[in-house]
Amino acid sequence: MLAVTRSSLPRVPWRVCRAAYATAPSLNPVIEQDIHHFSKILPSTSVVSTLSPVASPASDLDQFNNDWMGKYKGQATTVVKPKSTHEVSQIVRHCWERRIGVVPQGGNTGLVGGSIPLKDELVLSLANMNKVRSFDPISGVLVADAGCILQSLTDYIAPHNHIMPLDLGAKGSCQIGGNVSTNAGGLRLLRYGSLHGTVLGLEVVLPDGTILDQLTTLRKDNTGYDLKQLFIGSEGTLGVITGVSILTPPAPQASNNVILALPKFDNVLPLYKLVKQQLSEILSAFEFIDRTAYELAVKHGQGRALSDEDVRGAACFVLVETSGGRREHDEEKLNHLLETLLEAEKPLINTGVLSQSPAQFSSLWALREGVTEAISKEGKAYKYDISVPLSSFQDVVDGTREHLRSKGLLNDSAVKHVIGYGHVGDGNLHLNVVAESYSPEIQAALEPYVYEVVASHRGSVSAEHGIGSMKTHALHYSKDEVSIALMKKIKEIFDPRGIMNPGKVLP
Amino acid sequence: MLAVTRSSLPRVPWRVCRAAYATAPSLNPVIEQDIHHFSKILPSTSVVSTLSPVASPASDLDQFNNDWMGKYKGQATTVVKPKSTHEVSQIVRHCWERRIGVVPQGGNTGLVGGSIPLKDELVLSLANMNKVRSFDPISGVLVADAGCILQSLTDYIAPHNHIMPLDLGAKGSCQIGGNVSTNAGGLRLLRYGSLHGTVLGLEVVLPDGTILDQLTTLRKDNTGYDLKQLFIGSEGTLGVITGVSILTPPAPQASNNVILALPKFDNVLPLYKLVKQQLSEILSAFEFIDRTAYELAVKHGQGRALSDEDVRGAACFVLVETSGGRREHDEEKLNHLLETLLEAEKPLINTGVLSQSPAQFSSLWALREGVTEAISKEGKAYKYDISVPLSSFQDVVDGTREHLRSKGLLNDSAVKHVIGYGHVGDGNLHLNVVAESYSPEIQAALEPYVYEVVASHRGSVSAEHGIGSMKTHALHYSKDEVSIALMKKIKEIFDPRGIMNPGKVLP
Ligand SMILES: Cc1cc2nc3c(=O)[nH]c(=O)nc-3n(C[C@H](O)[C@H](O)[C@H](O)COP(=O)(O)OP(=O)(O)OC[C@H]3O[C@@H](n4cnc5c(N)ncnc54)[C@H](O)[C@@H]3O)c2cc1C
Ligand SMILES: Cc1cc2nc3c(=O)[nH]c(=O)nc-3n(C[C@H](O)[C@H](O)[C@H](O)COP(=O)(O)OP(=O)(O)OC[C@H]3O[C@@H](n4cnc5c(N)ncnc54)[C@H](O)[C@@H]3O)c2cc1C
Structure with missing residues (x-):
């Protein structure tokens, strides 16, 4: 369930953000002579190309030219898969001399179009460097x-x-x-x-x-x-x-988790404070999902659903995980926390479900981890992973929903859901807008709207996923001119010819 | 006891590492017109200068021109103490325009001469920016x-x-x-x-x-x-x-510490493994001091001595600290560890002393923390804070001692002690050579000897203290040419005029 598959890639993804590339220095496409050269460096199995003499079928390139969301599509003719640092070095040196753009590609699970060529750059896959x-x-x-x-x-x-x-x-x-x-x-x-x-x-x-x-x-x-x-x-x-x-840290001897149902979002913050206090060093996750995210996860079979009764009246859910060195001690702390919560005069939670077995532990996590996948099954997602003060999480989600409604875009044929979930402990909210399909109208309604909301909170337009090609135009909402100018100078030091992942990160 | 004083600064410190500065671009000294300019930016109390019109006595500059060890001496005529970022900006801009070297100075506790001007650069003290x-x-x-x-x-x-x-x-x-x-x-x-x-x-x-x-x-x-x-x-x-x-992390609800006396150094590694396993997330320090370091700390009144019996037969000591969220749980874990240690068939330790009160807790720490100060009371120290594999800690210390002995430098009028202590958990060894006074012979015997030993272990010539002016010539023992060339390019981006802390870090 946790492994990511790309089976559901659409055929004709909607294309975005081509403007950025216009500013990249002019680069050369891969041509037959380059394939010859690569074939001298690499074994034949390490070069996939529609160009002769390799002449692979175009479909062999699909998985490298399409991203996980089916949102970005590249036109690379050639993918190389070196097996050693030395091979990587030889390929890159050749591209440097020939001024060919190079897109390093890992697992291609990035969510901002960073791993997909904007045009026909060479894809350098690290998949064979796996020791x-x-x-x-x-x-x-x-x-x-x-x-x-x-x-x-x-x-x-x-x-x-x-x-x-x-x-x-x-x-x-x-x-x-x-x-x-x-x-x-x-x-x-x-x-x-x-x-x-x-x-x-x-x-x-x-x-x-x-x-x-x-x-x-x-x-x-x-x-x-x-x-x-x-x-x-x-x-x-x-x-x-x-x-x-x-x-790498030592494995905790014991891990526990519990899912808590909260009557209102306002309780998240005081809950976080209390949990931090009581669990202290064994607290290892404090994850928030709103009601819509929860329901989508359940609908698409991600993890264990709570009973109807547990869910009733819940505005949102929090998953708390502990990891520690001694099971009895950890359980004592967690039980004590739950007692405090349930016996409080004005309880912060409606109910809590503690996992009782490794299987339950995994299925509670699957609920949270499965939200991303559930969303991708439900429709096309506009994903904003932003940092804003925790106290504004709900406002940002609700505000975005209202904004879309006011534009007439909140209906079954446009935007179906506006969802919030994320890593509360890190101040990181995943705002997801799930649509029937990607469309310029929704895009225009969301941007710069979302970025302006983030900037007004002095937040980050990308808490974890990065800039890729998706947000180069939005970088300035989180970084000032002085910073961006310095970044460009640093790019210039390392890559004066601009061959490395052109059109990404910097505007 | 923990506060650092500079009362014991010597009058005529021995000077080192001037060569490096020769490579810095030519800079201008502070002159009277600059003082006039500073006086427009800053209140009069924020400018200390031997130049008129301020004309402070030279002794007012002493604390800024001498380092904590009494090893480095600068010739700054002027110190500015801005109160705001805006003031800092105005001062620095002026120095940029006039090409005056600027040495940012914090608490001046650095141990590699980084905070002391090499010549007569302006000292920019941050002491007044303290909100x-x-x-x-x-x-x-x-x-x-x-x-x-x-x-x-x-x-x-x-x-x-x-x-x-x-x-x-x-x-x-x-x-x-x-x-x-x-x-x-x-x-x-x-x-x-x-x-x-x-x-x-x-x-x-x-x-x-x-x-x-x-x-x-x-x-x-x-x-x-x-x-x-x-x-x-x-x-x-x-x-x-x-x-x-x-x-900043939440304060642990409980902290405990224990000092363990070990019959031989070889036990440190297996001890570390066991302690990590048993204490897991509540382990917060694992500090090593060798017998010589211990005795110097005791001699100079740093912290609590163990009983004679506890010390007998000990080759070295380890201080273990725990910090956790629940006192009973932590004590249970620590007691269990001590039992395991003492009841083992082949015990790794001779004895252990557990602190029983906050006062004892502090005094065990003072033993470890006081080593630096004890050394400075004992003589002049050559300090090498290096990273080498833990298993080589003792060899490096013993090897250095033998090396000095072979040069005829191990005696009361030259090198008095060769000491090892440090942060085992971080692979960081403080190798200290305590001499009657700084001398070119000792320096020549130690360098490049020590750096070569470190390089042979692929270690770091500076695990924590940095490069400052002391180790610019030794940077290449830990960083290759490619890295150093890139560092110079980065310096060039930020500081093309070379005014910022000239002669430090880069060779
Ligand atoms: C289901 C799902 C859940 C996710 N959850 C999270 C999450 O919780 N937190 C989070 O931060 N992200 C998350 N992501 C985003 C993504 O998984 C991460 O960004 C991941 O780190 C990307 O790794 P990758 O190997 O797939 O890189 P890719 O997608 O292949 O590449 C990402 C970027 O890194 C560059 N790159 C890749 N490998 C190299 C290399 N060896 N050298 C230089 N550049 C390289 C690419 O050029 C591209 O710009 C999630 C994605 C999915 C699909
Ligand atoms: C008793 C004792 C114990 C120590 N223990 C440790 C230890 O355990 N671990 C460790 O890492 N170090 C240790 N040190 C070294 C030292 O304390 C640290 O390096 C400390 O971080 C230096 O802080 P400072 O404010 O005194 O800086 P300073 O000594 O004033 O300056 C150090 C360097 O930083 C630069 N600098 C200072 N402030 C600024 C600023 N605001 N902007 C730009 N540059 C600046 C200076 O130019 C200089 O190059 C110890 C020193 C002593 C005397």
Whole structure:
């Protein structure tokens, strides 16, 4: 259920954001001579191309030219799948010399069009770079090829009693290199912090093919500027990440979760405060889903539904997870919390359902994790993952719904649902607008509306998914001119020819 | 005891590392006209200068021209102490136009000469920028002026049941801006991670006086390159940090500590593994001190000594701290650990002393935290804070001692002690060589010897203290040419005139 599939890709996706590309420097398309050159560097199985002499059928390119949402569509003729850093370096150097645009692609689960070519750039897939390089069970430091799938790394270290410091719904497909490139947040950020803290080192092929080796396993190293930080979250625009060194925490001995039904949104904030206080260091997730999100998840068979009685009168739900070193202690803390909640004079919750078995534990999580997938089954989603003050979560969702209604767009043939869910502990709201199909009218009603609402709260227009090609025009809502000018200068240092993921991130 | 004083500064410190400065672009000294200009921007109390019309006595400059160790000495004629970001911006812009070198100075507790002018640069002290800007007790986000002293921030948030994510022996003097600029590690890194993860936003005055406002309080924000990361650990060479937004964790409800005496160093590693396993998420520090370090701390009255019997046969000591949400639970875990340790067939420890009261808790910590100060009382220290694999800690210390002995330098009039202590959990060893006085012979015996040892372990020549002016020539032991070249390009973007902390960090 957690693995992400791309079976439901539409045939004719609606295309967006082409304007940005106009500003990229002029680049050359891949031509037959390039294929010849790649064939000298790579085994034949590592080059997929509609160009001769390879002449693969066009459908072989589909999975690389279409994104997970079916929203973005590229026209790449060629995909290369190198197996080593050296091969990546040779390919990139050739593209540098020939001024061919390169789109690094991981699991292609990104939600902002970053992994899809805007035109006919070369797709450099990391899928074949999928080996663990080393793991030290004492320090917990894992060094892996960038193309390792998150779930397989999780599985690899599990017998050593360690877990990955991040976890997300796309874990069955997304790669650690993609996670680092997007600075993915996910479900464990509350507990283990961001990748800026847990990534210890990176190996990167720079746009001219040079290998930058900062693949240290040291937990502390203050020798000069921390260059690797620039690649974390730069979405493949500064270089191709080929190796990742990351600190993995010891696996908690025990994990519990509970889903709480709340009579009104206003209770979320005081609930969060109380839960933080009582669970303290064992609190590992505090996730919010509104009633609409809950119902869609249940409708599309994601996870276990509460009983009708449990759901009655609930405006929203909160999933609380604990992870700790001693089951009895954790359960004592969690039970004590539930008692406090249920016995309060003015209870913050209507009811709470505690998982009693590993299966129940998973199915409560599936409810929350499955919302993304449920939405994709329900229709076409406009996804805004924003940071706004927690107290405004509900207002932003309700305000957007009203705004769409006022434009006459809230009906079965246009927008079907406006949904809010997200990582409360991180101030991160996923605002999703589910439509019958993508349409320019809805797009125009939503943007810049949503971005202006975010800016008015000094929020972030992209809390986790990044900018990709979707939000280059919206970057300025969260970053001022001084910052954007500096970013452009940094891009210029690393990639003066503009070959690396052209048209992404920077306006 | 924890506050750092500079009372014991020597009159004629030994000078080092002047060569580096030769490579800096030519800069102008501060002259009378500049003082006039500063006097227009700042109130008279904010300018200290030996130049007229201010004409302060030279001794007023001493505390700014001498470092904490008494090792580095600058010749600044002028110190400015702006009170606001706007004032900082005006001063820096003036220096930019006039090409005057600027040394940002926080608490001046840095240990690598970074905060001391190499010649007669202007010292820009942040001491007057010491206001908390905001604190949100629900999210734990603190926004403060860069000049706030770490201890005062700790005190500020304590009534709200939060703690700073970092703690170090210099907390009574060092400033949050200095901590960020040096990417300080300290005693809580094991638990709360590095500042690259906990710093949410920065406000920085760039070398041309522009204010870069990235002072967000958002926990998650993936909008473009994370520029603030570059300032974390860049030791004032890219701009002056004026404001810091930082995530503070909830205060643990209970803290305990225990000091363990080990018969041999080889037991440290298996002990660490066991402790991590058993204490899991409540483990908040695992600090190592060797016998010599312990004895110096006791000799100079730092903290509580163990009984003679406890110390007998101990080769080294480990301080373990727990912090958790429920005292009974934590004590149960700790007691269980001690039982396991003492009842083992082949015990890893000789004995352990558990603190029984807040006073004892503090005095056990004082032993560890006081080592730095004890060393400074004992003599002149060559301090190497390095990262090497934990298993090599003792070899590095013993090897260095033997190396000095072989050079005939291990005696009362030259090197008195070679000491190892540090943050085991972070792989960070403080190697200290305590001498009667600084001397070129000892220096020559130690460098490049120590750096070569570190490089042979692929370690870091500076795990936490940074490069400053002390280690510019040693940067290449930990960073390759590609990295150093990129760092220079980044410096060039931010500071093309080279006015910001000239001669520091980059060779
Ligand atoms: C069901 C589902 C749930 C999700 N949940 C979350 C969530 O909770 N939190 C979250 O943050 N995101 C989430 N996402 C978004 C997405 O999964 C993450 O952004 C993920 O980190 C992308 O990894 P990927 O390997 O699929 O990268 P891709 O989609 O292939 O690429 C993403 C970007 O990174 C670049 N890139 C990829 N690999 C490399 C590399 N090796 N070197 C340089 N650049 C590279 C690409 O060019 C592109 O710009 C979710 C997505 C789905 C479909
Ligand atoms: C007793 C003692 C114990 C210590 N323990 C530790 C420890 O455990 N871990 C550790 O990492 N360090 C430790 N240190 C080193 C030192 O305290 C830290 O590096 C501290 O973070 C420096 O802060 P400061 O305000 O004193 O900075 P300063 O010493 O004033 O400056 C340090 C560097 O930062 C720059 N700088 C300072 N403020 C700013 C600013 N606002 N903007 C731009 N640049 C600025 C300076 O130019 C300089 O290069 C210790 C030092 C002492 C004396």
